Amino acid sequence: MTGLARAAGLPVLIINDTNAPPFTAPDQSGFLDAVVGEAFRRAGVKLKLVKLPAERALLNANAGIEDGDMARIAGLETQYPNLIRVPEKVLDWSFAAFSRDASLSGNWESIRQQQVGHIRGWKIYEQQLAGAPHVLSVDDAGQLFRLLDRNRVKVALYARWMGEALMRQQGIEGIHALEPPLATREMFIYLHKRHAAIVPRLAAALRAIKAEGLYDRLYREKVLSLTGVVAK
Structure with missing residues (x-):
């Protein structure tokens, strides 16, 4: 399945994911599974992650085979001109x-x-x-x-x-x-330019998740607790 699809009453965006635990996991228990999944839901779309090698993931997203790519450094839009960066970071x-x-x-x-x-x-x-x-x-x-x-x-x-x-x-x-x-770099979601209208909605959703304290709580639970770091 490629491009924009329909499932459970919401449009589905298929996003390439090159991450691993504790950020994304097969059972969707990772930190980015939770945060980005919630941001997509608030933006009115459903998130579906697919695994591809890192280079192919960017090429496919730029070509519009999938709808975007998750957790990449800023500036890739200059090399992949069909991609638009969601301006609110998902992670340091x-x-x-x-x-x-x-x-x-x-x-x-x-x-x-x-x-x-x-x-x-x-x-x-x-x-x-x-x-x-x-x-x-x-x-x-x-x-x-x-x-x-x-x-x-x-x-x-x-x-x-x-x-x-x-x-x-x-x-x-x-x-x-x-x-x-x-x-240490800020990491961002990139969407294919055909989804430009969703970009500001996703950015607003991510800002709201942070303002509510949900982002910090999930980071403590899903990253710090699993890596042996004690949150202050």
Whole structure:
């Protein structure tokens, strides 16, 4: 099914999702499942997430095969001109380097000198690693952390909380997120331009969810509690 469909009396937007627990989950229990799903409902549409590799997800959304893409950095509309960014962020994202070597520093210059792996289509990493001598790109996080666990790469670049969750799930030990994070960026929903009328409604819904305190409560319950961080 592609494009705008109908289900349960509401129009359905099919949005590409390259996230993982604790942000999105197969049973829709993730933080973004809850927050973005509620924002879509308030905007008068139903959210359906589909999983695609990161690069293909952007290409498909730009081509209108699906209706948009979730949780991407700002500025992609210049490279994918058919996409419109919903101007209210869904998340602050920590982009992190993972390694067994705790002596490494979490900065771009140090990372660029290592045998480093990242997921194809993660634009911030592609931009920062352009011209670096030893880079491997893969299609998904499972492949990425297997390479790191088997010492095929020295550093793996991913999102901080999703990396921590994946390592717990797979029983990977001895690998840590380097400090400080490589970058912290605001993340946004992008919609295909045919859905331009929905963009301001989604932005308003996200602002309301934050103002009501629902956003912070869900973040404590679905992210901080699962990652071992105690909310202040």
